[in-house]
Amino acid sequence: MPTDAAAKGVKLERYASGSALLLRRVASGKFVAASSHLLFRATVLATLALVFLFAFHYPSLLSRSFSLVSADASSSSGASRHTSHRSLLMSSASAASVYGGEKWEKEIRRSAKPRRDGGISVLVTGAAGFVGSHCSLALRARGDGVLGLDNFNTYYDPVLKRGRQRLLSDRGVVVLDADINDALLLEKLFEAVPFTHVLHLAAQAGVRYAMEAPQTYVASNVAGLVTVFETAAKHADPQPAIVWASSSSVYGLNTEAPFSEEHRTDRPASLYAATKKAGEAIAHSYNHIYGLSITGLRFFTVYGPWGRPDMAYFSFARSIVAGDPITLYADARRDFTYIDDVVKGCVGALDTAGRSTGSARTGKKTGPAPLRVYNLGNTSPVPVTRMVAILEKLLGKKANKRVVTMPSNGDVPFTHANVSHAAHDFGYRPTTSLDVGLRHFVDWFVEYYKLDTKIVKATRAADKKPATKKKAPAMSASS
Numbered sequence: 001m002p003t004d005a006a007a008k009g010v011k012l013e014r015y016a017s018g019s020a021l022l023l024r025r026v027a028s029g030k031f032v033a034a035s036s037h038l039l040f041r042a043t044v045l046a047t048l049a050l051v052f053l054f055a056f057h058y059p060s061l062l063s064r065s066f067s068l069v070s071a072d073a074s075s076s077s078g079a080s081r082h083t084s085h086r087s088l089l090m091s092s093a094s095a096a097s098v099y100g101g102e103k104w105e106k107e108i109r110r111s112a113k114p115r116r117d118g119g120i121s122v123l124v125t126g127a128a129g130f131v132g133s134h135c136s137l138a139l140r141a142r143g144d145g146v147l148g149l150d151n152f153n154t155y156y157d158p159v160l161k162r163g164r165q166r167l168l169s170d171r172g173v174v175v176l177d178a179d180i181n182d183a184l185l186l187e188k189l190f191e192a193v194p195f196t197h198v199l200h201l202a203a204q205a206g207v208r209y210a211m212e213a214p215q216t217y218v219a220s221n222v223a224g225l226v227t228v229f230e231t232a233a234k235h236a237d238p239q240p241a242i243v244w245a246s247s248s249s250v251y252g253l254n255t256e257a258p259f260s261e262e263h264r265t266d267r268p269a270s271l272y273a274a275t276k277k278a279g280e281a282i283a284h285s286y287n288h289i290y291g292l293s294i295t296g297l298r299f300f301t302v303y304g305p306w307g308r309p310d311m312a313y314f315s316f317a318r319s320i321v322a323g324d325p326i327t328l329y330a331d332a333r334r335d336f337t338y339i340d341d342v343v344k345g346c347v348g349a350l351d352t353a354g355r356s357t358g359s360a361r362t363g364k365k366t367g368p369a370p371l372r373v374y375n376l377g378n379t380s381p382v383p384v385t386r387m388v389a390i391l392e393k394l395l396g397k398k399a400n401k402r403v404v405t406m407p408s409n410g411d412v413p414f415t416h417a418n419v420s421h422a423a424h425d426f427g428y429r430p431t432t433s434l435d436v437g438l439r440h441f442v443d444w445f446v447e448y449y450k451l452d453t454k455i456v457k458a459t460r461a462a463d464k465k466p467a468t469k470k471k472a473p474a475m476s477a478s479s
């Protein structure tokens with residue numbers, strides 16, 4: 001047996017003789033061949049490094065499920081809600097491994113079970129969101145079964161989402177903490193509960209945020225939508241009918257008004273709009289191939305109590321109260337639609353949705369399933385400046401306004417819905433004026449943020465007096 005030292009000596013000798021050999025090659029004009037060998041090795045190493053880096057940054061392409069990852073569940077500030085591209089697409093364990101067992105199945109079946117004859121059983125995605133929570137409450141109130149799902153992301157204050165979850169829980173509706181990209185969990189849900197309908201509202205909303213975090217829109221509004229359709233098509237038996245939220249933003253740069261479902265929708269002004277438009281095309285393919293009954297609802301600027309803090313009416317109310325300046329786009333008009341009207345539209349769409357007809361599992365196909373799309377708007381656009389004037393009156397305080405020309409940041413100059421199809425097919429008739437709807441919103445806002453109601457009431461009663469002389473109601477620490 002050679003000793004270690006002897007072995008090292010042999011290695012050194014080989015190394016020395018190898019170097020000498022190389023020198024001889026250089027000397028003999030073979031340098032080119034040797035360096036191309038080295039170059040080849042370096043290229044292989046660099047390629048491996050690149051593959052590693054790519055897999056590290058885009059694990060979603062390699063893994064089956066991925067989900068949004070909260071940046072900071074305790075804050076709603078712009079900085080904290082801005083989760084990085086990599087963290088948004090980071091693979092995570094399926095909630096299916098967390099949720100399960102006899103007790104859990106019993107609980108979700110109880111939540112999803114209708115309590116009236118002929119009641120429907122609905123899986124509501126985005127149930128802790130603004131529209132999702134209101135729809136879930138309305139369905140529950142009339143005796144339908146509801147199971148909610150939401151990933152409670154930090155795009156805006158998750159405390160508000162938890163508050164909505166508590167409201168639902170008080171009425172016996174379970175909202176699971178889960179992502180719509182979690183195919184394993186969705187499969188488990190469809191296998192455990194015979195849902196008649198899915199009300200799919202989970203999405204990355206907001207037009208301007210798409211410039212900050214484009215991948216979140218792709219993850220939730222495109223990949224997530226596919227996961228919902230895919231599992232409903234292949235793992236639910238019978239397949240449920242699906243009603244999902246598209247958006248008025250699909251009309252983009254359309255100038256014909258009012259917007260009708262027949263108008264062109266191929267000029268989106270934002271990535272958000274483009275993902276909703278993509279969703280409508282994806283819906284067409286799942287309806288065509290798998291016979292899924294799918295109804296897309298194009299909502300127009302929905303507002304009301306428990307609303308979204310990122311939307312203008314809500315953020316303006318906060319700024320007015322706090323005395324902060326607000327920026328308005330000159331000439332912008334919106335077809336503001338009150339939440340109760342939208343809820344009636346969603347329920348009407350669920351009640352009239354035809355059955356899904358094709359099942360990938362059984363191979364049965366009994367004819368074409370419905371594929372529908374409807375506008376749900378208010379049919380009367382209002383200048384954003386008027387919306388601010390109503391808020392000023394209700395809050396008893398003048399806004400510190402800065403009016404600027406609308407930049408090309410995804411917003412469109414106006415929206416205006418024609419709702420004749422929804423009116424014809426399920427009696428949709430919006431009845432709430434902006435004055436009345438904003439009053440309901442401000443009543444909730446004042447209570448939720450524990451503003452000094454005496455001051456707000458006094459300013460309402462005397463709204464002729466200059467509001468600037470009155471003391472501004474303070475935001476509570478919970479805001």
Ligand SMILES: NC(=O)c1ccc[n+]([C@@H]2O[C@H](COP(=O)([O-])OP(=O)(O)OC[C@H]3O[C@@H](n4cnc5c(N)ncnc54)[C@H](O)[C@@H]3O)[C@@H](O)[C@H]2O)c1
Pocket residue numbers: 068125126127128129130131132149150151152153161178179180181200201202203204205206219220224245246247248249298299300301302303308
């Ligand atoms: N509010 C409006 O004015 C309006 C207008 C047009 C369209 N829409 C659409 O209506 C739907 C509901 O909007 P909203 O105003 O209630 O918004 P919202 O943000 O309050 O509700 C969406 C909910 O979905 C959840 N969510 C997001 N991505 C998810 C994911 N990957 N998995 C699970 N949950 C996820 C969020 O946590 C949130 O609670 C959305 O699809 C939105 O794009 C809303």
